[in-house]
Amino acid sequence: xxxxxxxxxxxxxxxxxxxxxxxxxxxxxxxxxxxxxxxxxxxxxxxxxxxxxxxxxxxxxxxxxxxxxxxxxxxxxxxxxxxxxxxxxxxxxxxxxxxxxxxxxxxxxxxxxxxxxxxxxxxxxxxxxxxxxxxxxxxxxxxxxxxxxxxxxxxxxxxxxxxxxxxxxxxxxxxxxxxxxxxxxxxxxxxxxxxxxxxxxxxxxxxxxxxxx
Numbered sequence: 001x002x003x004x005x006x007x008x009x010x011x012x013x014x015x016x017x018x019x020x021x022x023x024x025x026x027x028x029x030x031x032x033x034x035x036x037x038x039x040x041x042x043x044x045x046x047x048x049x050x051x052x053x054x055x056x057x058x059x060x061x062x063x064x065x066x067x068x069x070x071x072x073x074x075x076x077x078x079x080x081x082x083x084x085x086x087x088x089x090x091x092x093x094x095x096x097x098x099x100x101x102x103x104x105x106x107x108x109x110x111x112x113x114x115x116x117x118x119x120x121x122x123x124x125x126x127x128x129x130x131x132x133x134x135x136x137x138x139x140x141x142x143x144x145x146x147x148x149x150x151x152x153x154x155x156x157x158x159x160x161x162x163x164x165x166x167x168x169x170x171x172x173x174x175x176x177x178x179x180x181x182x183x184x185x186x187x188x189x190x191x192x193x194x195x196x197x198x199x200x201x202x203x204x205x206x207x208x209x210x211x212x213x
Contacts, residue, residue: 002088006094007023007025010152019096022138022163023095027094044062054108055179064186093131094134097138098141101110103165106191109130109131110130138163167171
């Protein structure tokens with residue numbers, strides 16, 4: 001059974017290297033590193049088959065535009081006969097996240113779309129949230145800025161190096177999932193959990209009450 005790895009983005013030069021196309025760039029890196037040729041598919045995508053760590057993989061860049069990404073995901077899942085009970089271990093989706101700092105990753109085994117339209121469409125077509133996803137941070141929009149302009153634009157020049165490293169790390173994270181499992185990849189790449197907040201010091205009135213008791 002193959003691993004289906006989907007990188008989300010928008011086709012065309014107009015959107016190349018934009019924040020919203022991070023998923024495409026991760027797929028391109030993996031295709032280059034593992035000598036997998038991506039070619040136009042009958043399922044509205046560029047796709048290619050290969051092997052990573054002895055496991056068969058299918059790299060996919062849907063060309064339906066972001067909001068309809070789920071159509072290509074659904075078609076590939078059907079073609080490769082991935083049963084619903086295997087979605088959680090065989091489907092990996094890579095996409096941009098404005099809630100994470102530029103270049104940072106977060107790997108999850110399930111969850112909501114978090115406002116991402118491509119993910120909303122995938123959840124709709126798969127009828128489940130039980131599949132792996134790798135979110136790559138592209139930074140939040142400037143205060144008062146336009147969200148669409150932000151995600152369809154490119155990172156600032158001073159963030160390019162960090163963004164490139166994030167793309168390379170996301171590609172490595174996909175490989176870690178395939179070679180060593182999701183738990184290993186999450187422990188390696190997810191940011192550490194925030195420590196619990198210390199308890200607030202008691203108010204002055206509470207202190208006096210305690211002293212008088």
